[in-house]
Amino acid sequence: MIRQIDVNPDDWKFQRILWTDNQSSTSEPAVYRLATVTYGTKPAPYLAGRVLKQLLSDEGYKLPLAIEPFEKGSYIDDITGGADTLSRLNEIASQVEALYLTGYFPVAKWKINHPSFCKVNSSSLSSNTSHQFDESTCKILDMSWKCSPDILTFTGHTSQISAITKCIILSETAQLFDPLGLISPVIIRAKTQIQDLWLGKIGWDDPLTPQITHRWKTFRNELIDLASQKIKRWLNLTSDLSHVEIHGFPDAS
Structure with missing residues (x-):
């Protein structure tokens, strides 16, 4: 273009x-x-x-x-x-x-x-x-729209980089593309770790403590589970609805 x-x-x-x-x-x-x-x-x-x-x-x-x-x-x-x-x-x-x-x-x-x-x-x-048609998929970074079933999925990609630094954590967090906020609870966990790094005044390429490194690697491994999540794209809303409210409910289990 x-x-x-x-x-x-x-x-x-x-x-x-x-x-x-x-x-x-x-x-x-x-x-x-x-x-x-x-x-x-x-x-x-x-x-x-x-x-x-x-x-x-x-x-x-x-x-x-x-x-x-x-x-x-x-x-x-x-x-x-x-x-x-x-x-x-x-x-x-x-x-x-x-x-x-x-x-x-x-x-x-x-x-x-x-x-x-x-x-x-x-x-x-x-x-x-x-x-x-059944194979049609639209992908933007780690998020995909599978057209035929009309669902949104996440790749759940994990990095193989072993040397963890503040720069690596920030880069991998930025790859969690979620403009709709569908996986906000996951991204918040990553951002709280970044906040801890800032509070600790850790440099971009400074070595991290074993505790912080283990915490990030554990989080990174858990991202694989995102691939199993399937989210319906359509919320059953039509243009003739003049007013719509969406409410969340806590999990009682």
């Missing part, structure tokens, strides 16, 4: 790369200026999002059903959305795809929890890879 976005020619000079050909007799490197947004640079995600926002402003009035997914469900080159009925969902998907194409952004793939979705077997990009 990012390579599809042109940069103003006045700004090409700020995006340069040097290329040296080992077969060339000259030692002077060739200088190239990049004419599109460069993936990996700090402003790239913002520029991509800004282009989508402008695209919505320029063309959104023609495709009104695409407005909400763009405004509430877009994240760089991904977009999410849904509907209460399959027919409505197909209309939204068609308008979202059409809006992308007005900016010459072909949609590469779809992830869906219904086998009759109009785009389930289509793709704007040619591919030799066969796709089975």
Whole structure:
């Protein structure tokens, strides 16, 4: 997506790369200026999002059903959305795809929890890879959405790094991706250990005490159990509900 976005020619000079050909007799490197947004640079995600926002402003009035997914469900080159009925969902998907194409952004793939979705077997990009609906999974870091059963799962990945430091603990805690707060009790345990390290004024690479090291390794091994947790994505809510409250109850066992 990012390579599809042109940069103003006045700004090409700020995006340069040097290329040296080992077969060339000259030692002077060739200088190239990049004419599109460069993936990996700090402003790239913002520029991509800004282009989508402008695209919505320029063309959104023609495709009104695409407005909400763009405004509430877009994240760089991904977009999410849904509907209460399959027919409505197909209309939204068609308008979202059409809006992308007005900016010459072909949609590469779809992830869906219904086998009759109009785009389930289509793709704007040619591919030799066969796709089975029952096997469709969307993964973001350690969290996965298994589309057919419509459940959220966690990988429960554990690191094999033996040398535990404050830096390692912070890094491994950051990998526990949980934007919905589904495993907050687990992440809180990790963050309390980080808090103890700060209170103990332990440096980033200082050796930890055997007690702290054992405590973290025990926590890390227990993360394997996350893989057995299956959380239903849909809460049985529909758009015609004007007011919804969700309450938690303590475990009486």
